[in-house]
Structures are given as structure tokens and as C-alpha cells.
Amino acid sequence: MRGGKNIVLFLSSLPVPKTNRYIRRKNGWVFKAPRVSLWEARALWELKSQYGGETLNCPLSVEVFFFLPDGRKRDIDNMLKSLWDILERAEIIANDDLIWETKTVKVKKSETDGTVIVIRPFRGRPRLLEKYRKLLEEFKASLDS
Numbered sequence: 001m002r003g004g005k006n007i008v009l010f011l012s013s014l015p016v017p018k019t020n021r022y023i024r025r026k027n028g029w030v031f032k033a034p035r036v037s038l039w040e041a042r043a044l045w046e047l048k049s050q051y052g053g054e055t056l057n058c059p060l061s062v063e064v065f066f067f068l069p070d071g072r073k074r075d076i077d078n079m080l081k082s083l084w085d086i087l088e089r090a091e092i093i094a095n096d097d098l099i100w101e102t103k104t105v106k107v108k109k110s111e112t113d114g115t116v117i118v119i120r121p122f123r124g125r126p127r128l129l130e131k132y133r134k135l136l137e138e139f140k141a142s143l144d145s
Helices: 034-050 076-089 126-144
Strands: 007-011 022-024 030-032 060-067 099-107 114-121
Touching (some): 034 076
Parallel strands (some): 060 099
Antiparallel strands (some): 022 030
């Protein structure tokens, strides 16, 4: 991420939620549902064709926009788990542990479905982080008393 520029990526579909990813058989074998394998293969291809840079290995801030074609309910957290995994597999980020800040937006009843991902270096806000540390200390002290 040279010069702190944003990386903007687009996926032509929504992530398949991680909670629906694996199917177990009686003999103990675990396999992915075909729709999950297909989504992962397509997403991996799309991401690798858009990003040819080095794997990011620094604290990151990520914005994600899910464009939903209908009003169906979808859990953001389940879609994000799949998205973080595919960003790692595409070698865009070294580890999802590097994501320090995230903003996620669902756009319902969009004309098309898809996912936009904006990745930038995380610039910690020292005053804000200090405020949160103080709040945490106050909370811990209230539990002790």
C-alpha cells in the first residue's frame, strides 16, 4: 500500500455466509456445498485479477458495501467472515487479524448485487484510543468495587 492509497476491489456477488459453508456426512467427511465452492473460486479469481500488489501486512481499515438485490435478511457478520477468508486466500491481506477498523454498509434493493471493498492503512486516532482505554479502566474498576 504505497503512499497510503486506498485499494478498491469489487466482487460481482455477495459472500456466501460462513455458517452455511460445510456439510457433514455420516462417515465424518466434511465438504463444502457446491454453491460455496463456486463462490470462493469466482471471488478468488476476481480478487486476483484486480490486485497484483504485495500482500498487505500492516494494520488496516476496511470499508465494505454489500449491494443487496432484494429485501431479504442477511447477517453482516457471517458475510464478513467469508470475505475476510477470501481476502487472505487471494493474498491481499496476510491475516484478518490485521483489520483494526471496519465499516460495513448494506444497500438493500439495489439494481444489482455485489460487494465493494475499500482497504486503507489504519491510522489510529490517539485521543480516541486513549479515551477508550480510560473507559475500559473505569469499567474494570467498577467491577472490582
